[in-house]
Amino acid sequence: MAEQRFDMIVIGAGPGGYVAAIRGAQLGLKVACVEREHLGGICLNWGCIPTKALLRSAEVFHLMERADEFGLKAENLGYDFDGVVTRSRNVAKQLSNGVGFLFKKNKVTTIMGEARLAGNGRVVVTRKDRDDEISAPNIVVATGARARELPGLEADGKRVWTYKHALQPPHVPSRLLVIGSGAIGIEFASFYNTLGADTTVVEVMDRMLPVEDAEISAFAKKAFVKQGMKILEKSSVTRLDRSEDKVIAHIETGGEVTTEEFDTVISAVGIVGNVENLGLEDLGVRIDRSHVVTDEYCRTGVDGLYAIGDIAGGPWLAHKASHEGVMVAELAAGQEAHPVKKANIAGCTYCTPQVASVGMTEAAAKEAGHDIKVGRFPFIGNGKAIALGESQGMVKTVFDAATGELLGAHMVGAEVTELIQGFVVGKTLESTAEDLSETVFPHPSISEAMHESVLDALDRVIHI
Template structure:
């Protein structure tokens, strides 16, 4: 068995772990990054990046038909799916390869293998070839991420797939059933629907995107119907049987059992933290009933020299949140004053239209005791949106009625994920409605929608009636 000593070990090279390792090295801390499978984690390999690549392809494919409104037509529209997958995999390879280079060039060391805690200062790393290395450390950052939740009734394999499998299909199926109408399921659903797949969404709750703003749910429900998804809410997938061409899924819906024949069944019912099989018990690291590791604002666990970040440390389970926490942990270990002091964290759903939110929802703000003023501005009233023939959606600003402080922003529409950045900065800086309404925004752009929504909340909108 090999042995080595290091100041800080980062276990997991996802968007939290590799960022932490880079920042630690920049701060002069002797750092070792341990990764068993994916540089870049789930996000870059089988999540954020490959899914957005396929989303871009599917939107581009669909846009060929939509461009007829501009007078642009094309004949014999086709897609070479093998080439699409090759391109997507190339994007992933470039980004993940770049991460390892960034880590090592910044001065951190890398060790490939699965890490298991032996105590509060020792980690055993088992490489794929069976080689074991005992690593002695002063500090440890746990950044092991999360995995798709699997339903025992529908074991993943063959034509039953999870989100990872859905990104690597070798064909565009004629039919697909999605168990789960949350953001992961709908993102994948829109990819394949745009490419011609008949998509059925089975959601146990009463709406798709449960937990989102009611106006978001309303807009998404309308779009799913327009795009001819079959959506079954308040429904439960019970069992399956194999058929000659795929599967037959039994779904309980409205008090009756319905059988749906499909080529693929994709299970997208959420994710769970990777807190098992890490040897956390050997170091007495506390794990709550949901499998998350509890941390304080400096990302410390109950064991002072062990930190946890990203999906392992709880909600929101988002890549950019993990990166932020990774930098916080690195700064703390390097002896700097740092803590997770962010007021809010934006979230984006890359459906069509996109959905982006930040801050409090309308319901959360009311529950917190705020009397509200709300400004909602439709993209249909915006020059840039009309000029692009992309007018679905709206910007909704939620503010305290008395102080006019902005509490939350909801955006549904084209490039919502890019637009939410301005709203996030505004909330982080304690912006008021006038900070947006009186700021000159460039014309014609989609960013004008934020200015107009702020004006609408004050009863001063120019391009829609107040």
């Protein structure tokens, strides 16, 4: 087959790659996107979207169990687990198909196959029956990442799972062990715990949700324990003894090893970049701990070659990947583009209660040398939260005492993954504590807790 020439080739159709391809096409570039498995990548098919669909089912079930609190009656409560999983898969399929529609709409050429860089702007695409070569002066590597597996704790899909197995489980867990309390681990722990699994979470760091502000982590832990979860911090799983219907976990805490029996284990101990078999090393691309090293514009040091999203390092978030995709497409089209400011990217965890944050924690701000002012406001002082029956939560804000700069915002509670964007906009616009204090927030809304946390930092809080 004759070589096909494009203006930009994107390898990977996840939230970074497909957005880059669409934006490039919008700017008049002839774009091809190579994908080996699913349009939408892990996020739409096996990550962000289907997990949120599962968590929504668990949230509704949790509310059903609380019917009496709202003056309602609900009897013989239960769930159809196959129905819950089917809904999740249908949501993922709908959005994956949507990417295909957007590609057609924007005239992006879709090529299903395995891509390998061949140098000089060339890409070889391997399909079942042949190899094709395509070329472009701009190539974007957006191949994402996969679950990290530790020696001896590898997933088998039967009793030990990764996130993929947990989304289409072979059985409903009764006694569940989750290894790792980051976003992925705690979301699955929250989901299965709500549906009745006896859930234990093991975290090697000194606290669960270790990237979050310590105060928020402590609040979330208290809520999870109240829901029946067992949280083991400063602990590690050293061995798994597997049999047909159970797993014996060897758990080390403070130098002492105990054993406990589970019927299911979910390993959520981080991710590994998909850097293999791409030809990156042959081109002299630097790889550090399975991630491509780039500059602030996602350039790899090889002319015309970019790397975006999870393969280019943290934060490992779909919205970060998408924003990078827009940036590199605009660079490829000869436009001026602004680098992504990682300090202004929010992190969201969709457990119950939800957790969200942006910017520096209190400890990080102090370590960076800031003299700080900290504001806090509990949901129990917010009328809308009480009316919703969601009074367990809090908002915490961190400001530079001298300049009023918003350094960080941290939340736990209902709908905080939606609320956090208010502070993201504030940071992006370089708003100060005074600016935010003078902003009028709607009443009644949970967002008023954001306002009150700012006022608290200024010693002007009203409702506590």
